[in-house]
Amino acid sequence: MAAKPIISITTDFGEDDHFVGVMKGVILSINPDATVVDINHRVNSYDIFDGAYSLSQSYDAFPPGTIHLVVVDPGVGSERRPIIVQSKDYRFVAPDNGVLSMVYEREERVEVRHVTAEHFFRKPVSNTFHGRDIFAPVAGWLSRGMEAEKFGSVVTDYARFTSVRPTRENDALIKGVAIKVDKFGNVVTNITPGDVPQIFGQDPPPFRIRINGHEITRLCQSFAAGEPSELFAVVGSSGFIEICTNRGSAAKALKVNRGAEVELEVGGAPAGGA
Amino acid sequence: MAAKPIISITTDFGEDDHFVGVMKGVILSINPDATVVDINHRVNSYDIFDGAYSLSQSYDAFPPGTIHLVVVDPGVGSERRPIIVQSKDYRFVAPDNGVLSMVYEREERVEVRHVTAEHFFRKPVSNTFHGRDIFAPVAGWLSRGMEAEKFGSVVTDYARFTSVRPTRENDALIKGVAIKVDKFGNVVTNITPGDVPQIFGQDPPPFRIRINGHEITRLCQSFAAGEPSELFAVVGSSGFIEICTNRGSAAKALKVNRGAEVELEVGGAPAGGA
Amino acid sequence: MAAKPIISITTDFGEDDHFVGVMKGVILSINPDATVVDINHRVNSYDIFDGAYSLSQSYDAFPPGTIHLVVVDPGVGSERRPIIVQSKDYRFVAPDNGVLSMVYEREERVEVRHVTAEHFFRKPVSNTFHGRDIFAPVAGWLSRGMEAEKFGSVVTDYARFTSVRPTRENDALIKGVAIKVDKFGNVVTNITPGDVPQIFGQDPPPFRIRINGHEITRLCQSFAAGEPSELFAVVGSSGFIEICTNRGSAAKALKVNRGAEVELEVGGAPAGGA
Numbered sequence: 072m073a074a075k076p077i078i079s080i081t082t083d084f085g086e087d088d089h090f091v092g093v094m095k096g097v098i099l100s101i102n103p104d105a106t107v108v109d110i111n112h113r114v115n116s117y118d119i120f121d122g123a124y125s126l127s128q129s130y131d132a133f134p135p136g137t138i139h140l141v142v143v144d145p146g147v148g149s150e151r152r153p154i155i156v157q158s159k160d161y162r163f164v165a166p167d168n169g170v171l172s173m174v175y176e177r178e179e180r181v182e183v184r185h186v187t188a189e190h191f192f193r194k195p196v197s198n199t200f201h202g203r204d205i206f207a208p209v210a211g212w213l214s215r216g217m218e219a220e221k222f223g224s225v226v227t228d229y230a231r232f233t234s235v236r237p238t239r240e241n242d243a244l245i246k247g248v249a250i251k252v253d254k255f256g257n258v259v260t261n262i263t264p265g266d267v268p269q270i271f272g273q274d275p276p277p278f279r280i281r282i283n284g285h286e287i288t289r290l291c292q293s294f295a296a297g298e299p300s301e302l303f304a305v306v307g308s309s310g311f312i313e314i315c316t317n318r319g320s321a322a323k324a325l326k327v328n329r330g331a332e333v334e335l336e337v338g339g340a341p342a343g344g345a
Numbered sequence: 346m347a348a349k350p351i352i353s354i355t356t357d358f359g360e361d362d363h364f365v366g367v368m369k370g371v372i373l374s375i376n377p378d379a380t381v382v383d384i385n386h387r388v389n390s391y392d393i394f395d396g397a398y399s400l401s402q403s404y405d406a407f408p409p410g411t412i413h414l415v416v417v418d419p420g421v422g423s424e425r426r427p428i429i430v431q432s433k434d435y436r437f438v439a440p441d442n443g444v445l446s447m448v449y450e451r452e453e454r455v456e457v458r459h460v461t462a463e464h465f466f467r468k469p470v471s472n473t474f475h476g477r478d479i480f481a482p483v484a485g486w487l488s489r490g491m492e493a494e495k496f497g498s499v500v501t502d503y504a505r506f507t508s509v510r511p512t513r514e515n516d517a518l519i520k521g522v523a524i525k526v527d528k529f530g531n532v533v534t535n536i537t538p539g540d541v542p543q544i545f546g547q548d549p550p551p552f553r554i555r556i557n558g559h560e561i562t563r564l565c566q567s568f569a570a571g572e573p574s575e576l577f578a579v580v581g582s583s584g585f586i587e588i589c590t591n592r593g594s595a596a597k598a599l600k601v602n603r604g605a606e607v608e609l610e611v612g613g614a615p616a617g618g619a
Numbered sequence: 620m621a622a623k624p625i626i627s628i629t630t631d632f633g634e635d636d637h638f639v640g641v642m643k644g645v646i647l648s649i650n651p652d653a654t655v656v657d658i659n660h661r662v663n664s665y666d667i668f669d670g671a672y673s674l675s676q677s678y679d680a681f682p683p684g685t686i687h688l689v690v691v692d693p694g695v696g697s698e699r700r701p702i703i704v705q706s707k708d709y710r711f712v713a714p715d716n717g718v719l720s721m722v723y724e725r726e727e728r729v730e731v732r733h734v735t736a737e738h739f740f741r742k743p744v745s746n747t748f749h750g751r752d753i754f755a756p757v758a759g760w761l762s763r764g765m766e767a768e769k770f771g772s773v774v775t776d777y778a779r780f781t782s783v784r785p786t787r788e789n790d791a792l793i794k795g796v797a798i799k800v801d802k803f804g805n806v807v808t809n810i811t812p813g814d815v816p817q818i819f820g821q822d823p824p825p826f827r828i829r830i831n832g833h834e835i836t837r838l839c840q841s842f843a844a845g846e847p848s849e850l851f852a853v854v855g856s857s858g859f860i861e862i863c864t865n866r867g868s869a870a871k872a873l874k875v876n877r878g879a880e881v882e883l884e885v886g887g888a889p890a891g892g893a
Contacts, residue, residue: 075651079640085528086360086634089399092353092384096406099382103349103408107382108647108655110640116529117592125637132644132751134651145592148567198567200582203406254633255664293696293746308748318665318693359802360634363673366627366658370680373656377623377682381656390803391866419866422841472841474856477680 076214077106079133081126082142082202083114090200094142094207097193101211108133117145119170120232121329124251127173128309135160140210143170148198153186153205154229155219162219164210166201172231187223237262243338249282249331250311256320258282260333262312270337280304280314281334283327287314300324350488351380353407355400356416356476357388364474368414368481371467375485382407391419393444394506395603398525401447402583409434414484417444422472427460427479428503429493436493438484440475446505461497511536517612523556523605524585530594532556534607536586544611554578554588555608557601561588574598624762625654627681629674630690630750631662638748642688642755645741649759656681665693667718668780669877672799675721676857683708688758691718696746701734701753702777703767710767712758714749720779735771785810791886797830797879798859804868806830808881810860818885828852828862829882831875835862848872 078098084090095107110129114122122143130139137160144151144166156163156171158178165171167185175181186205189196191212196204209222237247237260245266251259260280270276280287289303297303297317302324307313312335314321322328352372358364369381384403388396396417404413411434418425418440430437430445432452439445441459449455460479463470465486467478483496511521511534519540525533534554544550554561563577571577571591576598581587586609588595596602626646632638643655658677662670670691678687685708692699692714704711704719706726713719715733723729734753737744739760741752757770785795785808793814799807808828818824828835837851845851845865850872855861860883862869870876 087528100408149569197582254635295697308745361802374682423843471856
């Protein structure tokens with residue numbers, strides 16, 4: 072447990088408004104000793120998968136004991152439940168809409184509780200801003216040491232989606248998708264080095280990646296190792312294979328966005344090729 | 346009073362520059378124990394009303410004792426005064442240009458002081474960045490326990506504007522304006538449920554809202570209750586009636602922005618209508 | 620030394636992703652007592668000069684003892700070195716690519732160390748996100764009191780560029796460039812009042828600034844002193860002469876961006892002029 076309670080916040084609220092600031096005010100009103108840290112407020116609007124991705128890339132960089140507050144909540148005000156999830160090292164406060172799916176995938180054991188103890192909520196509870204009225208107060212009270220069982224009962228039918236994994240067409244061909252385009256225009260695929268271990272034993276690694284009519288055949292160790300307008304692959308800090316270009320946007324060059332299909336074929340270029 | 350002094354910041358400085366970071370450095374140089382929290386830095390440039398709105402939606406979510414620093418200051422370097430405002434639970438540091446008007450409207454008693462004690466300022470005082478040189482230092486010193494009277498004398502002729510309230514054309518017709526379009530494209534009007542209490546006793550509430558040639562006749566309890574491309578009204582978390590659409594931008598669908606006229610007519614659709 | 624260790628962060632990571640949040644998690648995992656403050660994450664992508672500018676405008680507003688973490692790092696994963704720089708009052712953690720050049724220019728003495736002690740790094744170290752895996756951990760350990768010499772040896776061949784200074788064509792003519800366009804559209808030149816002291820003794824100061832076919836002949840004490848669509852000069856909070864317009868973007872009106880040439884001619888308007 073950290074010296075001071077830490078609460079991270081991940082939302083799709085953007086920064087145009089006061090929404091995140093208000094949530095911090097609510098948290099600090101309950102626990103002025105909390106350290107509140109932003110993970111990302113530019114999750115694509117209403118996009119539960121994108122929120123899950125941001126969180127999965129971040130949560131275990133925080134110290135054990137951190138409370139992760141996640142509000143990507145297109146169903147706010149509907150029947151979807153607010154939940155508290157306890158894993159070995161962290162607690163999560165979020166709507167029960169699948170945004171914690173990647174946590175469920177990675178954590179060996181989780182305990183999920185449906186938050187029903189309305190006396191912890193901020194009154195009156197609006198129908199459109201549970202971040203302020205439900206999720207922030209619950210995180211605040213948790214950070215003050217309130218036990219999770221005080222908020223509601225364990226449930227097992229919580230919402231989760233399965234991450235889209237690449238499919239293996241044959242020994243040499245794997246099909247995936249772009250799951251993220253980051254700020255620099257790097258295209259993060261859902262293919263990991265573990266999906267194609269055979270190419271990593273060789274130098275250069277023999278492969279062709281096809282995406283939107285382009286073919287990428289070089290793996291670089293870093294962005295700077297690529298030529299300025301060259302498209303190349305890297306094993307990204309995300310743990311996935313990413314398509315990049317040096318000091319430029321691969322996504323723009325490829326004219327792709329999230330969801331684009333990606334094919335990785337194991338094997339060198341055909342005879343006569345490079 | 347909170348365990349640790351909390352200072353919130355609201356500005357129109359955006360995030361492209363170092364401006365807000367510098368203000369935090371100045372505050373922490375004076376009081377390293379301060380907790381500094383961003384409310385919103387995307388107030389529309391030079392827009393005192395928009396700053397007042399952000400603050401009014403946020404300030405009382407913070408714990409009593411919080412110092413709210415507000416720098417929306419098109420008149421920086423001119424004769425407009427820096428002020429400290431003390432309300433029952435909060436202190437505010439801002440230019441005297443009306444940006445605290447909604448605080449004055451809501452708080453029963455305020456004491457407004459013209460800050461003249463230049464020895465608290467950061468030297469040399471620039472003419473173009475009082476956020477750094479005047480407002481941040483004043484907030485920093487206040488947070489260290491310096492009494493407000495040390496900064497200057499009470500004034501009563503402080504600047505304030507009156508919030509634009511909807512006008513009542515007749516018993517059944519009220520005219521208002523859009524006061525905000527939020528990040529999701531929700532259009533916040535200046536009409537509150539209290540302005541049209543008669544429609545809330547009935548199910549469904551009988552009303553028609555007209556805005557830019559569109560007519561909205563349904564009130565939903567939440568965003569998710571609306572059909573994807575349907576335009577509907579909600580009682581927003583802002584306390585105002587908002588025009589929304591489920592997982593989309595109502596402002597784009599309506600082709601409106603802040604300032605758009607809104608008419609609310611009490612009564613069901615005409616005979617033959619829905 | 621501040622009561623609590625303060626770490627500032629300046630990057631070109633933007634806010635679309637979780638990158639900055641993860642770095643904060645890493646820092647807090649090492650030192651939960653650290654206060655982490657954002658200076659600017661919108662440094663132009665890959666732009667070492669722009670990062671140096673943001674830092675130079677900010678770092679000495681922070682309390683002595685602050686650790687400034689700067690990650691503008693187009694060469695991530697290549698041979699460029701991670702360094703720790705100690706100045707009289709501050710420590711800096713950054714890639715050795717020149718991003719600290721303006722610190723070197725201003726600080727009388729600096730000690731630069733090449734960080735080689737890999738046991739402080741986060742493992743495995745990715746090739747594309749040293750902000751998370753190298754720079755944040757180093758800043759975290761420094762903030763816990765680890766001595767700089769534990770991280771590596773002093774080097775003297777560190778990378779630095781020389782700030783582009785205006786050139787003097789003759790006694791009356793000085794040529795400079797725009798080094799920044801800020802969020803409000805103010806055009807920051809690299810000409811300081813000290814470069815043209817002779818014009819500041821007179822009222823009005825006799826000068827003509829030429830930029831992209833426009834001529835500016837008035838110096839205002841503040842933005843508000845200018846007419847709404849008038850282009851005028853101010854001595855900016857940056858310490859440089861800036862071209863501005865009241866409540867509007869001078870950069871848009873001038874159709875210029877960073878890098879635009881600026882000529883300042885000392886002397887009043889020609890006979891017959893204003």
